[in-house]
Amino acid sequence: MTVPLISPSILSADFARLGEEVRAIDAAGADWIHVDVMDGHFVPNITIGPGVVKALRPHTTKPFDVHLMISPVDSFLEAFAQAGADIITVHPEAGPHVHRTVQAIKALGKKAGVSLNPATPAKMLDYLIDDVDLVLVMSVNPGFGGQSFISSQLRKIEAIRRMIDKSGRQIHLEVDGGVDLSTAASCVSAGADVLVAGTATFRGGPAHYAANIAALKGTG
Numbered sequence: 001m002t003v004p005l006i007s008p009s010i011l012s013a014d015f016a017r018l019g020e021e022v023r024a025i026d027a028a029g030a031d032w033i034h035v036d037v038m039d040g041h042f043v044p045n046i047t048i049g050p051g052v053v054k055a056l057r058p059h060t061t062k063p064f065d066v067h068l069m070i071s072p073v074d075s076f077l078e079a080f081a082q083a084g085a086d087i088i089t090v091h092p093e094a095g096p097h098v099h100r101t102v103q104a105i106k107a108l109g110k111k112a113g114v115s116l117n118p119a120t121p122a123k124m125l126d127y128l129i130d131d132v133d134l135v136l137v138m139s140v141n142p143g144f145g146g147q148s149f150i151s152s153q154l155r156k157i158e159a160i161r162r163m164i165d166k167s168g169r170q171i172h173l174e175v176d177g178g179v180d181l182s183t184a185a186s187c188v189s190a191g192a193d194v195l196v197a198g199t200a201t202f203r204g205g206p207a208h209y210a211a212n213i214a215a216l217k218g219t220g
Contacts, residue, residue, distance in 0.1 A: 003220040004184070005194045006213050007032035007065045007174065010056075011047065011145045012198030018052070022059045025201060028209035029217075032065040032087075034176070034196045036142075037080070039070035042094055043143035050076070050083040057084035065196075067115060067176070069142050070094065074101055081108040089113030089136050092124050102131050113174070117142065118150050122159040129167050135160050137192070140177030145198045149178030154190045161191025184219035 008030050013021035022033055035053060040046040053064065066085035070076060071094040080088055088105045092098040092114060105112035113134035116124060118141055125135060137157050140147035157175060164171045175187045176196035184195055201212050 002188055002193060003217050004188050004192060005031035005172075006201070006216050007034040007194055007196045008201035008209075008213070009034040009036055009145065009176070009196050009198035011036040012202040014202075018056060019059045021202075021206075022056050024206045025209055025213070026060040026062050028206075029213045030062060030201070032063045032194070033060060034198075035064055035066045035085070037066060037068050037070060038143065042071035042091070043069045045143045050079040053080060053083040053085060063087060065089070065174075065194075067113075067136065068094070069115075074104060077101070077104050078108060081105075081110050085110060087111040087113055087134055089115050089134060091115050091117065092120065093117070099128060099131065102128065106131075113172075115142075115176075116156065118153060122156050122163065125160065125163060129163050129171070130169070132171060134172040134174055134194075135164070136174045136176055136196075138177050139175055139179070139183075139187075142177075147178055149180075149183040151186075153177075154186055157187060157190035157192055164191075179216075181215055181219060184216050188220045 008025045038045045038047040063086040065087045067089045073090050073094040102112045111133035115136035139153040174194035175192045179197045180200040
């Protein structure tokens with residue numbers, strides 16, 4: 001049985017009290033804190049910048065799992081690294097040379113992730129798998145929380161799991177989008193070991209966070 005790491009997306013938190021929300025999910029058993037950064041250009045929404053990440057950093061010692069949905073992305077890597085990101089994940093489409101972007105993240109002393117949108121094939125990783133620390137499969141089209149899970153992505157998760165196992169490297173396989181109790185088990189069965197859960201974590205308010213996270217872990 002694989003017990004997945006849970007990385008609650010603060011996109012679903014109460015933005016008026018983000019510091020309190022981060023402390024609450026930390027205490028409730030979150031393994032990582034997932035930070036969705038959107039620019040209104042690469043994806044149709046605007047969220048937060050490095051200043052907010054820096055402000056949240058003192059509220060937890062858990063790893064900050066920062067997903068950059070911005071383009072061009074390279075010029076922002078250092079700012080998010082300095083703000084306190086531990087893992088920085090980018091999209092291949094967000095710059096002209098994703099291999100160079102991955103190397104830049106690692107040069108900043110951070111773990112590097114690559115995120116694949118629903119229409120981006122697993123094959124995109126053929127010449128990156130030996131360099132990344134994490135692969136994030138988007139099981140919705142990025143931009144907004146609360147969307148329904150795209151079931152075709154389970155085949156992609158399976159394909160990437162085979163790639164990771166063949167590489168012999170310790171690479172996390174993360175899934176983000178429509179992850180709840182009805183889809184989490186399928187993701188873990190397909191090979192995921194990290195689940196990003198926004199709505200499923202924050203549903204019901206702080207009194208329910210621990211139970212929500214425990215239920216997601218129990219899907220492994």
